[in-house]
Amino acid sequence: xxxxxxxxxxxxxxxxxxxxxxxxxxxxxxxxxxxxxxxxxxxxxxxxxxxxxxxxxxxxxxxxxxxxxxxxxxxxxxxxxxxxxxxxxxxxxxxxxxxxxxxxxxxxxxxxxxxxxxxxxxxxxxxxxxxxxxxxxxxxxxxxxxxxxxxxxxxxxxxxxxxxxxxxxxxxxxxxxxxxxxxxxxxxxxxxxxxx
Numbered sequence: 051x052x053x054x055x056x057x058x059x060x061x062x063x064x065x066x067x068x069x070x071x072x073x074x075x076x077x078x079x080x081x082x083x084x085x086x087x088x089x090x091x092x093x094x095x096x097x098x099x100x101x102x103x104x105x106x107x108x109x110x111x112x113x114x115x116x117x118x119x120x121x122x123x124x125x126x127x128x129x130x131x132x133x134x135x136x137x138x139x140x141x142x143x144x145x146x147x148x149x150x151x152x153x154x155x156x157x158x159x160x161x162x163x164x165x166x167x168x169x170x171x172x173x174x175x176x177x178x179x180x181x182x183x184x185x186x187x188x189x190x191x192x193x194x195x196x197x198x199x200x201x202x203x204x205x206x207x208x209x210x211x212x213x214x215x216x217x218x219x220x221x222x223x224x225x226x227x228x229x230x231x232x233x234x235x236x237x238x239x240x241x242x243x244x245x246x
Contacts, residue, residue, distance in 0.1 A: 056104030056169050061096060068096045102136060105173035113166050114192040117157040123196065125236070127151040128164040129244045137208045138175035146204040146220070148181075149244040152189055153196040153229055153236075178204045178223050186225030197229030199240050 061068060069092035076083040076091065083092070129149040137144055148168050171184050182202045189198045201224045210217045230237055 056108070056173050057100050058103045058106055058173075060106060061100045061103060065093075065096050068099065069093055072096065101173070102134065103174055105170040108170045110167065110170065110188045111192050113170060114159050114163050114188065116163070117159050117193065119156060120154065120158045121156065122154055122158060123156075125151055125153060125239060125243075126158065127240065127243055128161055131165050131168045133168050133172040133181075135172040135174075135176045135178075135181065135204075137206060138177060140208040141175065142206070142208040142211070144178065144204045144206040144208070146202065148185065148203075149201045149240075150185065150189065151199045151230070151240040151244075152193065153198075155194055155196045157193060159193060178202055178206075178221055182223040182225040186227050190227045195228065197231070197233075197236065198225070198227040199230040199237065200225040201241075201244060 072092040072095045073083045076088055081088060083089070127149065128151075129147075131148045131150070132145070133148055134143060134145045136142070150164050150168075167185060167188065171181055171188070182200050185202075186198050186200045189195065189200070201222065204221045204223075205219070206221060209215075209219060226237065230240065
């Protein structure tokens with residue numbers, strides 16, 4: 051079973067090499083990797099990478115694969131799923147909330163599966179737009195619902211802490227599939243419920 055602490059086995063396998071590279075980066079930016087505060091930093095960074103890049107090589111279908119036959123064909127929403135990811139352009143963190151809505155077509159997934167899916171999709175080098183599309187596409191492929199809608203809110207440190215330095219700005223993306231694409235009232239219902 052996939053835990054909330056998603057780990058990257060590839061990082062664990064390459065631990066020594068990654069630690070060596072982190073040590074070299076510290077040296078190249080003008081630090082002394084041997085000083086007391088930095089001595090264990092390469093190992094700490096490597097352990098952190100195991101966790102924050104734990105989404106590689108995970109099977110999405112396996113995460114959502116345990117479904118239950120259920121004739122509920124009304125809107126189901128799991129909202130405010132907190133995520134943390136890393137921008138693939140600057141390797142800077144971004145984070146926020148994800149809201150997922152779907153109309154089942156004879157099968158439902160356990161609610162915790164949506165949080166697990168979010169963890170696996172976001173724990174890799176990413177862009178917010180791809181996260182949105184990947185979650186919507188995976189939901190559509192695995193659950194085959196009548197419709198799916200995903201809204202992702204994000205605060206990006208590459209925009210807040212560097213460059214234009216616009217702290218507090220948010221990016222919002224949405225992915226719309228099936229009946230949500232065709233039915234404006236359904237989209238409105240989803241948006242009003244997630245904004246309560």
